[in-house]
Amino acid sequence: MKKLPSYVVWPLLFTLGLFGIWELACRAFTIPPTFLPSPLLISQSMWNFRATLIDNSAVTLWTTLVGFGIATVVGLLLGVMIGASRGIYEALYPVMIGFNSVPKVAIVPVLILWFGVGTLPAVLTAFLISFFPIVVNVATGLATTEPELRDVLRALGASRLEIIRKIGLPRSMPYFFSSLKVAITLAFVGSVMAETVGSNKGVGHLMLSAQAAFQVPLVFAGLLALAALGIVLYAVMAIVERRFTTWAYR
Numbered sequence: 001m002k003k004l005p006s007y008v009v010w011p012l013l014f015t016l017g018l019f020g021i022w023e024l025a026c027r028a029f030t031i032p033p034t035f036l037p038s039p040l041l042i043s044q045s046m047w048n049f050r051a052t053l054i055d056n057s058a059v060t061l062w063t064t065l066v067g068f069g070i071a072t073v074v075g076l077l078l079g080v081m082i083g084a085s086r087g088i089y090e091a092l093y094p095v096m097i098g099f100n101s102v103p104k105v106a107i108v109p110v111l112i113l114w115f116g117v118g119t120l121p122a123v124l125t126a127f128l129i130s131f132f133p134i135v136v137n138v139a140t141g142l143a144t145t146e147p148e149l150r151d152v153l154r155a156l157g158a159s160r161l162e163i164i165r166k167i168g169l170p171r172s173m174p175y176f177f178s179s180l181k182v183a184i185t186l187a188f189v190g191s192v193m194a195e196t197v198g199s200n201k202g203v204g205h206l207m208l209s210a211q212a213a214f215q216v217p218l219v220f221a222g223l224l225a226l227a228a229l230g231i232v233l234y235a236v237m238a239i240v241e242r243r244f245t246t247w248a249y250r
Contacts, residue, residue: 019039022038022039023038023039023040026038033216033217034214034216035216036216037216037217037220041217042217042220042221042224044217045215045217045218045220045221046221046224046225049218049221052206053203053206053221053222053225055201056201056202056203056205056206056222057203057225057229059119059201059202059203060122060188060191060192060195060202060203060204060226060229061229062119063119063122063123063126063191063194063195063202064126064184064187064188064190064191064229064233065187066123066126067122067123067124067125067126067127067130067187067190067191068126068127068130068183068184068187070123070127070131071126071127071130071131071134071183071187072131072134072180072183074127074131075130075131075132075133075134075135075138075179075183076134076138076176078092078096078131078135078138078139079134079135079136079137079138079139079141079142079172079176080138080139080142080164080168080169082135082138082139083138083139083140083141083142083143083168083172084142084164084168089139089143093139096132096135100132104125104128104129104190104193105193105197107125107128108121108125108193108194108197108198109197109198111124111125111194112194112197112198117198117199117200118199118200119199119201119202121194121197121198121199122190122191122194122195122199122202122204123191124194125190125191125193125194126187126188126190126191126194127187127190128190129186129187129189129190129193130183130184130186130187130190131183133179133182133183133186134176134179134180134183136179137172137175137176137178137179138172138175138176138179140172140175141168141171141172141173141174141175141176142164142168142169142171142172144171145167145168145171145172150163150167173244173245174241174245177237177240177241177244177245178241180237180240180241181234181237181238181241184230184233184234184237185230185233185234188226188229188230188233191204192204192207192226195208196208203222203225203226204222206218206222207219207222207223210222
C-alpha cells in the first residue's frame with residue numbers, strides 16, 4: 001500500500017488534533033452549543049442537513065468559479081496591458097488602486113439594486129474582489145523582465161508584441177499562477193459576502209438562515225464546508241502552478 005506524502009499526513013494529523021482539542025475543551029468547560037458547538041455536534045448537523053448543505057455548497061462553488069474565471073481572463077488581459085505600456089500603467093493603475101480600496105461589501109447593495117437578488121451579484125462580487133491580485137502580479141512579471149533580454153530581441157528584429165509573447169508572458173507566469181491561489185480564496189469571500197446580503201441560495205444564505213433560527217452547529221457546518229472547498233481549490237491551483245511553472249522552481 002502506497003504511503004501518503006508528508007505534506008498530506010502532517011496537515012491531516014494537525015487538523016485532527018485541533019478538532020480533538022476543540023472537542024475536549026467544549027466538554028471540559030461545558031461550553032454551551034449556542035456559543036461554540038463541539039465538532040461532534042457540527043458533524044451531526046452536517047449529516048442531518050447534508051442535502052441542503054451540498055445543494056447550497058454547489059451554488060457557492062459555481063458562483064465562485066464563474067467569478068474567478070472572469071477575473072482570470074480580465075486580470076490577465078489588464079495585467080498584460082498595464083505591464084507592457086507605461087502610458088496605460090499611469091492611466092489605469094491609480095484608478096484600479098482607488099477601486100480596490102472601496103470595500104466590496106459596500107458595492108453588493110448596488111449590484112443587488114441593478115441585477116436583483118440571485119447568483120449574478122455573487123458572481124460579480126467574486127470577480128470584483130479577486131481580479132486585482134491577478135492584474136498586479138501579471139503586470140509585475142512583465143515590468144520586471146530583464147532589459148538585456150528585450151534588447152537582444154530588438155536587435156534581432158523582434159516586434160514589441162513578439163517580445164511580450166516570447167519573453168514577457170513566460171516570465172510573468174510564476175507571478176500569474178501565484179496570484180491565482182490568492183484570487184480563488186478571495187473569490188469565495190466575495191461569493192459568500194453577496195449571498196449573506198441578498199441571495200436565496202448558497203452557503204452564505206444558509207448560514208444567515210441558520211443564524212436567524214439559532215442553529216449554531218449548522219452555521220459552523222457552513223464554515224467548515226467553505227474551508228474544505230477553499231482548500232481543495234487552492235490545492236488545484238497549486239497543482240496547476242507546478243505543472244506549468246516547473247522551470248521556475250529550483
